[in-house]
Structures are given as C-alpha cells and as structure tokens.
Amino acid sequence: MKLVNISTKYFLLLLLTILTLWAVVFYFVIKNRIFENVDEFLKNRKVEIIKETESDPDLLSGKLPYKSDFKIEKITPKETDTVTEHFSKIWILEPLENDLEPYRQLTTIFSNHQGYFKLTITRSLIESNELIGMILMTVILLYVVLLISVVYLNRKLMQKLWKPFYSTLRSVKNYRLEQHRQINFDETKVVEFKELNETISQLIQNNLQAYQNQKQFTENASHEIQTPLAIARSKAELLMENPNLTAEQAELLNIINENLNRLARLNKSLLLISMIENSQFPETEKINIEPLIKRNLEDFKELIEFKNIKFNFTSKDKNVVELNPDLAEILFSNLIRNAIYHNVSNGFVDITIQKNEIVMENSGIEFRGNPERFFERFSMTAGNKNSHGLGLSIVKSICNLYHFNISYTIKKNIHKISLRF
Amino acid sequence: MKLLVIEDEPDMLNSITSYLAKSGYVCEIATTYADADEKLWLYEYDCILLDISLPDGNGLELLREIKEKKSPAGVIIVSAKNSLDDKIAGLNLGADDYLPKPFHLSELQARVNAIIRRKNFAGENEIVLENLLIDLDSKTVKVDAHFITLTRKEYEMLLFFVSNKNRVISKTSLAEHIWGDNIDQVDNYDFIYSQIKNLRKKLKELGSAFNIQAVYGLGYKFIAR
Numbered sequence: 001m002k003l004v005n006i007s008t009k010y011f012l013l014l015l016l017t018i019l020t021l022w023a024v025v026f027y028f029v030i031k032n033r034i035f036e037n038v039d040e041f042l043k044n045r046k047v048e049i050i051k052e053t054e055s056d057p058d059l060l061s062g063k064l065p066y067k068s069d070f071k072i073e074k075i076t077p078k079e080t081d082t083v084t085e086h087f088s089k090i091w092i093l094e095p096l097e098n099d100l101e102p103y104r105q106l107t108t109i110f111s112n113h114q115g116y117f118k119l120t121i122t123r124s125l126i127e128s129n130e131l132i133g134m135i136l137m138t139v140i141l142l143y144v145v146l147l148i149s150v151v152y153l154n155r156k157l158m159q160k161l162w163k164p165f166y167s168t169l170r171s172v173k174n175y176r177l178e179q180h181r182q183i184n185f186d187e188t189k190v191v192e193f194k195e196l197n198e199t200i201s202q203l204i205q206n207n208l209q210a211y212q213n214q215k216q217f218t219e220n221a222s223h224e225i226q227t228p229l230a231i232a233r234s235k236a237e238l239l240m241e242n243p244n245l246t247a248e249q250a251e252l253l254n255i256i257n258e259n260l261n262r263l264a265r266l267n268k269s270l271l272l273i274s275m276i277e278n279s280q281f282p283e284t285e286k287i288n289i290e291p292l293i294k295r296n297l298e299d300f301k302e303l304i305e306f307k308n309i310k311f312n313f314t315s316k317d318k319n320v321v322e323l324n325p326d327l328a329e330i331l332f333s334n335l336i337r338n339a340i341y342h343n344v345s346n347g348f349v350d351i352t353i354q355k356n357e358i359v360m361e362n363s364g365i366e367f368r369g370n371p372e373r374f375f376e377r378f379s380m381t382a383g384n385k386n387s388h389g390l391g392l393s394i395v396k397s398i399c400n401l402y403h404f405n406i407s408y409t410i411k412k413n414i415h416k417i418s419l420r421f
Numbered sequence: 422m423k424l425l426v427i428e429d430e431p432d433m434l435n436s437i438t439s440y441l442a443k444s445g446y447v448c449e450i451a452t453t454y455a456d457a458d459e460k461l462w463l464y465e466y467d468c469i470l471l472d473i474s475l476p477d478g479n480g481l482e483l484l485r486e487i488k489e490k491k492s493p494a495g496v497i498i499v500s501a502k503n504s505l506d507d508k509i510a511g512l513n514l515g516a517d518d519y520l521p522k523p524f525h526l527s528e529l530q531a532r533v534n535a536i537i538r539r540k541n542f543a544g545e546n547e548i549v550l551e552n553l554l555i556d557l558d559s560k561t562v563k564v565d566a567h568f569i570t571l572t573r574k575e576y577e578m579l580l581f582f583v584s585n586k587n588r589v590i591s592k593t594s595l596a597e598h599i600w601g602d603n604i605d606q607v608d609n610y611d612f613i614y615s616q617i618k619n620l621r622k623k624l625k626e627l628g629s630a631f632n633i634q635a636v637y638g639l640g641y642k643f644i645a646r
Binding site for chain 1: 430432433437439440443502505506512521522523524525526527573574588589591593594599600601602609610611615616636637638639640
C-alpha cells in the first residue's frame with residue numbers, strides 16, 4: 001500500500017469517528033436547547049397569563065381572545081391533586097392543511113380568590129423543527145466538505161512533502177554500481193531527507209569503493225599468481241625431460257602438470273574477466289561478424305572433423321558491430337568452442353546471422369535447470385572437471401560491457417544461444 | 422647463439438636458462454635493470470628475453486635503449502602483467518614478440534628459434550634436419566626431395582616439434598601452440614593424439630629420419646629414428 005493511501009486511510013478513519021460522534025452529540029445538544037427554549041417561553045407565558053387574569057377576569061370564565069394559545073378551565077380543589085405541572089408533546093390537526101402538526105404543551109394549575117384553575121398553553125414546534133432540520137443539514141454539509149477537503153489536502157500535502165523521497169527512490173532504483181558513477185540527488189530543504197540522501201550517498205560510495213577494490217583485487221591477485229605458476233610449470237616441464245623418470249613418476253608428474261595447466265587457464269580467464277570489467281579494452285572498431293565466425297570455424301576445423309559435428313552456417317544479413325577487436329575474437333571463439341565442447345559425437349551446430357542477431361543452436365545433453373546459470377562464474381565446474389566454467393562468463397561480461405543481449409535456452413537436447421546487438 | 426635473459430625471479434631464470442642451454446644456446450643472465458643495462462652496453466646478443474617488471478626499473482626503458490643503440494638482437498618481452506598496454510607499447514618500441522606468463526618452456530624455445538632464424542638467415546629461410554627440409558617462406562616440407570602434403574595445423578605442429586627437437590613437449594603446450602586457448606580439455610588429448618598420428622604417418626611414409634615419439638603419458642618427443 002502506498003504511503004499516501006495509508007495516511008489517507010488513517011485520516012479518514014479518525015475523521016469519520018470524531019466527526020460522526022461530534023455531529024451526533026451536536027445534533028442532540030442543539031435539539032435539547034431548542035426544546036428548552038420553547039419550554040422557557042411557555043413558562044414565561046404562564047406567568048404573563050396568570051398576571052393577565054388578574055386584570056381581565058373574563059379570561060377565567062373561558063372567554064379567550066381570538067387565536068389564543070392557552071386555555072383556562074376551572075377545577076375543583078380535589079382535582080388539583082390529579083394535575084401536576086408538566087410539559088408534553090401533542091399533535092393538533094391543522095384545518096387549513098389538514099395535517100397534524102407538532103405542538104409543545106404546558107399543563108399547570110393556579111389559584112386565586114375565585115378558586116383553582118387548570119391552564120394549558122401550547123406552542124407550535126414547526127419553526128423549531130425547521131430550525132433543527134436546517135442545523136442538521138448544515139452539519140452534514142460541513143461534515144462532507146470537511147472530509148473531502150481533509151482527504152484532498154492530505155494527499156496533496158503528502159505528495160509535496162514526500163517528493164524528495166520519491167526522487168531519491170528513483171535515483172537509487174536506476175543506480176548501477178558497475179557504471180562507476182556517483183549518484184546525484186535533487187536538492188531538498190527537509191533535514192530528514194537531506195540526511196537520507198547523504199546516508200545513501202555514503203553507502204553507495206562505500207559500495208563503489210568495495211566493488212572497485214574487489215575488481216582490483218581479482219586483477220592484482222591474478223597477476224601475482226602468474227609468476228609462481230610460471231615457475232612451478234617450468235620446473236614440471238624441466239622434470240619431464242629427466243631421462244631417469246619411472247613410469248610411476250611420469251604419471252604423478254602428468255597429474256601435477258595437468259593441474260598446473262588447469263590453474264593457469266583458470267587464472268587467465270579470471271584475469272580476462274576482471275580486465276573486461278575494469279574496462280581495459282577501450283578501443284573499438286566496426287567488426288564484420290561473418291568473416292570473424294568463418295575464421296573461428298576454420299580454427300576449429302580439425303576438432304569439428306574429429307567429433308564429426310555437422311556445421312551449418314547461414315548468413316541472412318550482414319552484421320557489422322562496433323566493439324573491441326580482441327574482445328570480438330574472444331566472444332566468438334568462446335561461443336563456438338562452447339557449442340563444440342558441449343556437443344555430442346555426430347551432433348550438429350547451426351549458426352544463423354540475422355539482422356542484429358546471431359543465433360547458435362547445437363545438439364547437446366539434456367539439462368534440467370536454468371541454463372542462464374551457465375553464464376555465472378564456475379556454475380559448471382561441479383559437473384565437468386575440465387571445463388573451468390568461465391568461457392560463458394567471459395562471453396557474458398563482454399555482452400555486459402557492450403550492452404548486448406544474450407540468452408541461453410534448452411529445448412530437450414537442443415541448446416540455443418541468441419545474441420542480439 | 423648468445424642470449425641475454427633479464428628476469429628478476431631466480432627460479433624462473435634458472436628454468437629458462439637450463440631449458441634453452443640444453444638446446445645449445447649460451448645464456449647470460451641479468452636480474453636487475455642496472456645489471457642488464459651494463460651487460461647490454463658491453464656485449465652483443467642474438468636474442469634478449471626481457472621481463473618488463475624489474476625491481477629497479479621498467480623493462481620498457483631497457484627496450485628503448487636496445488633500440489636506440491641499434492642492436493641487432495631480437496627482443497622477446499616476457500610479462501606477468503598480461504596487460505594490453507604493455508604489449509602494445511612493447512611491440513611499438515620494436516620488440517619482436519610478447520610472451521605472457523605463465524608460458525610453456527617449449528613455447529619460449531619456439532619463439533626464440535623463430536626470432537633467431539629471422540635475424541640470421543635473412544635470405545634463405547629454410548630449416549634442414551637430416552633428410553627433412555622445411556621451407557618457411559612457401560610453407561612446404563620435403564623429405565628427401567619429396568613433398569609431404571600437410572594441413573596448416575600439421576605444418577605448424579611439425580615446426581613446433583622441429584624447434585623443440587629431442588625435447589619432451591607436453592600435450593598442453595603443443596595444443597596451446599597450435600590451437601591457442603581454443604583447446605582446454607583433457608578429452609581433447611584423444612583429438613591431439615589423432616592429429617599426431619596423422620603427422621607421424623605422413624613422415625614415416627616418406628622415410629623421414631625423425632619421428633614423433635610418445636613419452637609416457639606426458640607428451641611427445643621429436644627424435645631421430
């Protein structure tokens with residue numbers, strides 16, 4: 001869930017609860033106030049009417065003015081026990097509209113020298129109800145407007161406030177360590193984001209340093225290994241010349257020699273990869289792929305014949321690619337070698353040059369698992385002790401350098417590598 | 422044939438000199454820049470093996486000096502750095518060859534032979550070995566005036582054997598010399614064996630005085646019958 005949505009959600013929940021509670025309380029308080037007002041009015045009216053009866057005795061005899069809001073009845077002293085002063089709500093039929101309308105009524109008793117009287121005063125609640133209705137409407141309107149504006153403002157505010165954060169996120173997402181460049185963030189005045197940017201910059205700086213150190217280390221280590229390796233191998237070769245070697249010693253020497261050679265190849269490949277990754281092949285030129293492949297096939301001719309592999313080479317389009325000539329040579333010899341070595345006797349290799357794409361298919365053994373793993377360093381070492389597993393890693397690092405797209409797929413026993421420029 | 426081997430690793434120096442000495446080269450040694458500089462001023466050499474990373478100086482500077490005094494010596498740069506810059510700089514300065522470490526001694530021998538041949542026999546570019554005659558210009562091989570038809574790889578193989586005659590050549594050094602890095606698996610020793618067998622058959626058919634002999638499982642030897 002996005003940050004802005006989470007904050008909107010919480011705001012909405014909080015507002016809905018508080019505003020609803022408030023609206024309900026407000027409504028009832030106002031309604032009560034209004035009824036209290038009416039009751040107050042009725043009480044005042046009672047005092048007024050009782051006072052009036054002193055100066056106008058007609059009122060006591062039931063002669064009331066036109067449209068009067070009260071009624072006076074004479075009652076016996078006994079009846080005074082049954083009547084207590086109270087308010088009530090009543091409905092009166094309005095003849096004009098033929099409609100029942102709500103009224104508030106005060107029933108009370110009073111006495112003077114003429115005896116006891118029951119007084120009922122009524123007051124229409126129409127206006128009060130209208131007032132309450134209007135207040136309710138206003139409250140609801142306010143409620144809705146408040147909700148909408150709070151949600152809207154919150155979204156706007158969040159977007160504005162978090163803008164530097166999203167910009168930082170974008171920069172970090174697009175950052176690639178192997179491009180060796182510093183990361184740039186947009187300026188921000190927010191202290192926390194500033195700190196975040198600085199921390200990320202520092203982190204990336206450290207990573208970059210570690211990455212470069214590691215690459216440098218691989219290269220230096222490979223270089224340092226060359227000399228002792230060269231010495232060991234030369235001594236083994238000198239020993240091979242010893243005329244007094246027994247068959248057993250020769251066998252041991254053979255194993256030493258083979259492993260020294262393996263180590264030498266491994267080291268050479270590692271060095272090559274780190275040199276590619278350290279961008280030590282800067283010169284490029286336009287290379288025509290077709291003759292390059294043909295030349296490589298010529299180099300492998302005897303091996304192809306020996307393994308009895310059928311080669312098909314189809315060139316549907318001319319492909320001229322800009323890259324370093326040494327790397328171009330390494331790239332294609334590794335691909336072709338891979339297709340030959342991981343082939344089966346009497347197998348085939350099909351190479352097709354299309355526009356901006358080279359597809360190599362070869363027969364091989366079935367493989368369960370992700371063939372893309374062949375591009376990883378040493379992924380194949382476990383299965384085949386003599387393949388140092390770096391040929392395709394070299395291919396991959398060359399492809400990475402020039403942003404070529406390479407994929408490896410296997411269908412049954414057909415291995416397919418396609419290389420797109 | 423007089424060689425100067427400039428190399429600061431004593432063990433490496435020792436391997437190189439003892440291998441080359443067996444082939445009849447006179448090897449002088451220098452382990453420092455100063456030492457090499459002095460020897461280069463005092464003596465003439467046919468070929469110089471130059472390790473460019475010396476403790477007291479850059480071997481490329483020595484190369485510059487060798488070329489400045491117009492020494493006829495061929496120069497092979499030997500480097501553990503395997504850096505393209507060094508290779509290009511070295512060849513631009515006039516080095517004849519560049520050999521990255523670790524190399525096979527037989528490979529070094531072949532390179533030294535090639536350079537000395539180029540320097541000394543400018544006109545007639547032929548190798549004669551008993552009844553075997555190799556014409557390096559036309560890349561043809563004759564046994565007792567009869568041409569042998571060899572494939573390009575067989576020809577290269579024969580040349581490599583001739584350069585290292587009577588020496589044990591490991592299977593790997595042979596394979597790497599002929600097929601470069603393109604060959605790196607043991608199951609291909611069968612393949613190499615099949616190639617050797619073909620060459621051996623062709624040599625034998627015409628009665629060559631030299632034959633290719635297997636040495637245990639180690640490699641092969643080009644030796645007089």
